[in-house]
Amino acid sequence: MEAIIYIAHGSRRNAANEKFISFIKKVMDSKSKVQVYAFLEHAEPTISQAIGTCLEKGAKVITVVPVLLLPGIHAYEDIPNEFKGYPDIVFRYAEPLGVDEIMVEIVMDRLGAAGLEQKEDEVVLLIGHGSREPEASVEFEIFARCLAGNINVEVHTSYLTTPVFYHEMVEKLAGKRIYILPYLLFFGGYMGKIEKEIRVYDKIIKLCDPVGFDEKLISLIQKRASEVRG
Secondary structure: OOOOOOOOOOOOOHHHHHHHHHHHHHHHHOOOEEEEEEOOOOOOOEEEHHHHHHHHHOEEEEEEOOOOOOOHHHHHHHHHHHOOOOOOOOOOOOOOOOOHHHHHHHHHHHHHHHHOOOOOOEEEEEEEEOOOOHHHHHHHHHHHHHHHHHHHOEEEEEEEOOOOOOHHHHHHHOOOOEEEEOOOOOOOOHHHHHHHHHOOOOOOOOEEOOOOOOOOOEEEEEEEOOEEEO
């Protein structure tokens, strides 16, 4: 018996977790495998609880799908560490969502809804969470270049928790019409924080909606699940 566990980070805000649950149930449309979801932090079911559900249903092979935007410590250390201690179970790991044309489409949708006209005085500032894993920032830069190639506008990257911080980038982009886009699935209090902090700048700034759990992600998550590694 095979199983799939879809793992999200989780939020202290129950409403955000409920959004993920509603979304991931649309991903779990196949009846051929046991499919469950779990949260790394702040909510239940936990990863260990999800593993228990899979084992109770007779699973011997479990595909682990991190529903995360970029690679990082969570994807490469925290989540795999939760699966140690099960010598009789084969675990297969999918990659995070990463760089993909679907992600570009979603971000372009957000920018279009915010009024981006692709003029010379416009610039896009992506805000990621930030990670200690260097690969995360490398992949974020690759994504920014892909996006820039599709919209013919300068695209810059910044972070909430690690340098370069987004407010520093706002200062550097003086004289431009700045479209700020939080590159986040779970955002909660971060949006309020960003809104409050950008009010102090005497600049033309448009805060776009975050990525969130867009339904376009469904096919991408299913694609990542099919590309698993041992």
